Amino acid sequence: MNSFEVTSGTIEPWILRERLADRACGAYVQFEGWVRDHNEGQRVLRLEYEVYEPLALKEGQKIIDEAVERFGLNHAAAIHRSGLIELGDIAVLVGVSTPHRGEAFEACRYVIDQLKVRLPIWKKEYYANGAAEWVNCQRCAEAGHRHEL
Amino acid sequence: MNSFEVTSGTIEPWILRERLADRACGAYVQFEGWVRDHNEGQRVLRLEYEVYEPLALKEGQKIIDEAVERFGLNHAAAIHRSGLIELGDIAVLVGVSTPHRGEAFEACRYVIDQLKVRLPIWKKEYYANGAAEWVNCQRCAEAGHRHEL
């Protein structure tokens, strides 16, 4: 139940909440990362995620386990998309259910923040002008050095 | 689109995200308040929400508008249930979509926190032992005085 997955298929928005449903829980927080139609002034047509699955799965599971441990969660799970993906689609989905809402918000935020900087996943944007570019994670670019792990 | 509603019918979990979908947005955060099967050691069978709608609608809309203004949101909306409601059902649903995720988390949290303390809504819990009780908002009970509005 507390799982991290990678999929090349469409991520349906209700898939996690059904799995994490629990009558002992009063709060459920879900984060959805949607594919935007623009980035830094460029019009984006679609995205491609390259995922190195053996390590992404291992590291993603670690992040989920950390969140469960750290925030005393009942349940948490996440799914990340791989391959070509269209505008408006879900690129990443995170769900957390807990008895009370404070931990659900904090844990959901923790999971998505960590997924974005620790997983071997790369995003290529395809622009309206025909160009395509690998997009750097903003925090990396700003920090200008590798992350502490 | 940036609306607050009260309904006596089932709240479907996908109703807000469809309305708030926007290709300019990269982040969507949803909070769901679920009816728990226990509270303070008692087994709960079902809940009843009494809502004074004329003011709940006005105050709920104010909270949504504040969130949009304060966090510079693209879209935010919420729905609160009234009347009898069963275990596992959604009692309240909040959705926020924004270009980046930081504001989506903060605004969603702001909306649910404010809804809980400012709306003329009361919750009666029906227990397994046959008793029924009006439940006080925890913050009120702890503070022991009326809220500043």
Place this chain on the structure above:
Amino acid sequence: MKIHVRYFAAFREAAGTAGELVETGASTPAALFRECAGRHADLQTYSASLVAINDEMADWEQPLADGDEVLFFPPVAGG
């Protein structure tokens, strides 16, 4: 002056009525509540409660006017 009083949730059960028309000299919701609590023994305190006048959230010390509708809200518990 005449004031329409309405009780909600636990206050309604404590007062044994959803509302009443009262003739009062109370000049604020706080004073009015104390007066009502004198008539309804179970209506003990407005601590942690909210008050509205004519469907607007109000202050317990706000002045009342003849014909006002005053809504007494026990501690709320949305969500």
Place this chain on the structure above:
Amino acid sequence: MKIHVRYFAAFREAAGTAGELVETGASTPAALFRECAGRHADLQTYSASLVAINDEMADWEQPLADGDEVLFFPPVAGG
């Protein structure tokens, strides 16, 4: 010693290959990367990048062993 090197995303495009078997004296991933960058002109810097050895996240100064598989990950961008 012999090291299997793998390049991902922008690094693969810069190196013009997904991987290669190299004979090297480099004792750490950092030294190995500099050596590879000498052969592939577009492979400029590992600033903000990650490295893994044998499918475990690693440190740039961790010692290498003969037969290791070293994965060079350019700055990541999940989500």
